[in-house]
Each structure stands twice: as structure tokens, then as C-alpha cells.
Amino acid sequence: MTRLLAALALVLTATAALAQPEAGRREWPNTDFSRSAVDFAEIVSGGPPKDGIPVIEAPRFRLARDxxxxxxxxxxxxxxxxxxxxxxxxxxxxxxxxxxxxVVAAVPNAVTxxxxxxxxxxxxxxxDGVRHTFGVEGKLRFSDMVMYDRPTESWWQQAIGEGIVGRYTGRTLTALPARMESWQAFREAHPDGFVMDEPDWRRAYGRNPSIGYDSSRRPFLYSGEDPLHGIPPPARVALPCSARSGGSRRRA
Known part of the structure; x- marks a missing residue:
């Protein structure tokens, strides 16, 4: 409980400063703030700073059967x-x-x-035919991660792959046919497939770093409308296979 309260206090303090261009330029001197497609008041700090959540570069893989x-x-x-x-x-x-x-089959990709x-x-x-790598921006919009590309430091909305601030405002990344499924389902469908190996970071893998989030009645830092049909805001909703496109399971 002490850890949870400390984390909440840190995040609430961080979210007091919205991602307005004036404040953003100090942290993001390479971002073109003259181009944006969203209200900056919708972008709030999630707590960690730029690159405070380390992404995985050149991941290692092992055979799924092993x-x-x-x-x-x-x-x-x-x-x-x-x-x-x-x-x-x-x-x-x-x-x-x-x-x-x-990079899969000589095609660079970002799994987010x-x-x-x-x-x-x-x-x-x-x-435009050039590989870009992406990092975690440290901010959220509608509870969704805002990521950035390293060459231009433009900001992208993760859930839709759309540029929202910077040089690539209005551009959309091409989604790949990824899906979310169980480990058992993957192994049965792809016996000769590969699985990403555990990263070399000291993390409590298998636990949710956002303590208490899954059991909360209201999504963390979310201020929008509740979902329809009486579905609780933090509920997980599984879509039928015919409705899947790209990511397959999301919170309501």
C-alpha cells in the first residue's frame, strides 16, 4: 500500500504540468511543436520521463518448443x-x-x-522507406501511450499509429497483422515459431508494474466517458476472430 500511495503521489504531481509546447520544448528541443493534430491539454504525464521506460532493441529469441x-x-x-x-x-x-x-524477414517493425x-x-x-526506431515518450493521451520516433522526435498515438505532434503529424504507420493470444494457442499454431527471450533487465516480469490498476473501478488517469452496455471501464473485452484487425484485445 505504501508503494502504491507513493507511486500515485508521484504521478499526480507529474500530471499537474500538461504537455504544453512551452514546457515541452525544454524536454523535447528537437520536436516541431508548430505542427500538431490534438489539443495539448489532452496529453498528460504518465509519471516516467522520456525513455524512463526502456524499450527493447535487437531482442533475443528462442525456439518456442524450448x-x-x-x-x-x-x-x-x-x-x-x-x-x-x-x-x-x-x-x-x-x-x-x-x-x-x-526486424522480421528483413522488414523493420515496432511491436508496441x-x-x-x-x-x-x-x-x-x-x-518513406527509411527505418525508424521508437521510444516511450512518458506521456499519455486518453490513457494510451504516446511514443516517439527517434529521427524526428515526432509524437505518435500508439493505439492507432498516427502522428499527433511534430514533423510527422497526420502520418499513419502501416499496421502489421499481429494478434494477442495465449502462449498455448501460439505454440499449437506455430510449433516451429520463436518467442522473445527474457530481457536483460532487473524487472519483476510476470507482475503488473501499475500496482492495483487491474482491480481499480476507474481506469488510471482516464477522464472520458464510460463504455456502453454497463461494461466496467477496466474490463477486458475479447473480440470475435472476424472482428480482429491488428491488436486483438483491448480495454473497454
């Missing part, structure tokens, strides 16, 4: 390009790192996950 540390029911983000063996990215790792900059809204999306990381 991985014994994962529970069959654990969630994975999976990507099966067809031209290369399928890859699984365990949510237990994405929960702590949020972005994996990877926003823990507060449970949105998993994978994108082609090329813009």
Missing part, C-alpha cells in the same frame, strides 16, 4: 509474416518495456503495447 518458463494461459502478441517463422512477444515483458524494435489500455499493435517501422 521455452518452459511461460504459463499456457499467458498472453502473447504474435506476428506471423508468412515469409518467416512466427514470433511471439510475451506480455509479461511488454508490460515493462512497451516497445520492441525488431500500452499497459493502461491493454492495446497491442505492431507497425511497419519504415517511413
Amino acid at each position: 521455452e518452459t518458463r511461460l504459463d499456457p494461459r499467458e498472453s502473447m502478441m504474435s506476428y506471423a509474416p508468412g515469409s518467416a517463422p512466427a514470433r511471439a512477444y510475451p506480455i509479461r515483458y511488454l508490460m515493462w518495456h512497451e516497445i520492441v524494435n525488431d 503495447y500500452s499497459p493502461l489500455c491493454n492495446s497491442g499493435m505492431a507497425f511497419d517501422a519504415r517511413i
